[in-house]
Amino acid sequence: MSTHTTGSVILAALGFVFNAATVVGQDGYFVRIEAGVARMGATKETDPITSHDEYPAHDVKLAAFDIGRHEVTVKEFAEFVAAGGYTREDFKPFWDVAAYGEANRFGSWKAPNKWEDQLQFPSRPVTGVSWYEAMAFCRWRSRRDGQVINLPTEAQWERAARGLDARRFAWGEKVPDDTLRLNYDGKIGHPAEVGSYPDGNTPTKDPIWDLAGNVLEWCLDRKVSYAIEVRVGDGLRDGRSEYRVVRGGSYFHDGRSLRAACRSGVGSIARSDVVGFRVVRVVP
Numbered sequence: 001m002s003t004h005t006t007g008s009v010i011l012a013a014l015g016f017v018f019n020a021a022t023v024v025g026q027d028g029y030f031v032r033i034e035a036g037v038a039r040m041g042a043t044k045e046t047d048p049i050t051s052h053d054e055y056p057a058h059d060v061k062l063a064a065f066d067i068g069r070h071e072v073t074v075k076e077f078a079e080f081v082a083a084g085g086y087t088r089e090d091f092k093p094f095w096d097v098a099a100y101g102e103a104n105r106f107g108s109w110k111a112p113n114k115w116e117d118q119l120q121f122p123s124r125p126v127t128g129v130s131w132y133e134a135m136a137f138c139r140w141r142s143r144r145d146g147q148v149i150n151l152p153t154e155a156q157w158e159r160a161a162r163g164l165d166a167r168r169f170a171w172g173e174k175v176p177d178d179t180l181r182l183n184y185d186g187k188i189g190h191p192a193e194v195g196s197y198p199d200g201n202t203p204t205k206d207p208i209w210d211l212a213g214n215v216l217e218w219c220l221d222r223k224v225s226y227a228i229e230v231r232v233g234d235g236l237r238d239g240r241s242e243y244r245v246v247r248g249g250s251y252f253h254d255g256r257s258l259r260a261a262c263r264s265g266v267g268s269i270a271r272s273d274v275v276g277f278r279v280v281r282v283v284p
Contacts (some may be wrong), residue, residue: 012064030281031160031206032068037061037174040227042261044051046167054261056226060155067152067160068278070194070209071125071217072137074118080137086110094139095132113271123193127216127274131268134218134277141279148282154219154245154263156280161248161260163202169260170202170211174217175254183251184213184258191251191276191284200258209247212258214264215276219245221236223265243267250274 041057043049080156085091086109112118113202120123129137134151141149152160161170169176176182183192191214201207222245243247243265249257252274255263 009270013031014184016165022171024098029069031069031204031208032283033062033067033156033160035062035064036159036164036214038155038164040155040158040246040261042259047261048240049256049259050261053225053263057199057261058226060159062155062159064283065152065156065158066207066281066283068280069207071215071276071278072134073122073194074124074126075122077112077126077129077137077148077218081111081115085136085140091136094136106136109271112274121191121193124191125194125210127191127273127276128271129268129276131218133271137277138279142205151218151220151277152280154247156246157211157217157219158260160208161202167203167260169258170208171200171275172203176212176258182213182258183210184249185254186252188251211260213249213253214251215248216246216250216253216272216274217248218263218266218277219247221245223263235273241265246275 008138037059038061039057040060041054043055043057044050044271046057047054049272083091085094086107093107112126112133115128118124118126118128120193131151138149138151141147161167169171171180174180183200194214195209197210197213198207201209221244222241223245237248244267246264246266247262249262257264266272276281
């Protein structure tokens with residue numbers, strides 16, 4: 001099932017109508033990623049520091065999609081909290097319509113972890129949110145905007161970071177060092193305001209920010225081996241793993257973790273200070 005189909009089913013189940021006319025290409029917040037065949041993973045020949053999680057390298061054919069220029073900010077997530085995302089009964093379906101039958105988490109939390117501290121920095125990416133909270137936000141955004149909003153599959157995320165030329169890093173081939181300003185390796189010790197480190201932007205006419213460092217980003221997929229994957233659609237991988245994929249490295253991780261092919265897994269209910277998310281929008 002494709003991400004588009006999955007998103008449409010979710011909206012239909014919640015009684016929302018998807019208005020295709022509202023999805024319009026690039027609008028400042030979203031960056032259009034055109035359809036194409038994208039390389040995922042790496043080999044020792046192309047990247048000596050690749051890990052076993054990243055191979056076999058393979059190609060994935062993806063439809064066009066729109067991806068958030070930056071990670072979802074504290075200010076954006078505060079709108080969801082203020083609207084009653086954690087407390088209102090009519091928001092409960094956002095949590096109950098859990099992917100692949102996982103238990104819902106509605107009522108377990110009242111706000112992201114360390115929320116009062118985060119509110120002091122509205123332009124930083126929100127952190128301390130589980131995969132469930134990120135998904136609930138996406139469903140709320142879908143209803144609010146009349147569009148299909150979701151977490152990116154890891155194939156979509158890697159396509160956005162690498163382009164069709166399979167860059168090693170989001171910005172190109174240059175290995176991070178002191179001449180390349182990025183928020184990683186404990187250099188400042190906390191998330192920075194989104195877009196603060198343009199050296200890490202994609203080298204495209206319409207750049208995407210912070211795909212390397214700042215915070216790790218939740219993806220839709222379960223963390224399963226490329227060798228035994230169960231592919232559902234648009235690169236989405238399913239399986240029995242209780243871990244979800246996170247991508248991009250963070251302000252805490254070293255340069256190796258900033259590679260576009262690097263993938264890690266975090267438990268779905270984990271609420272980490274180094275994990276946030278960005279969203280994608282379906283192109284009909």
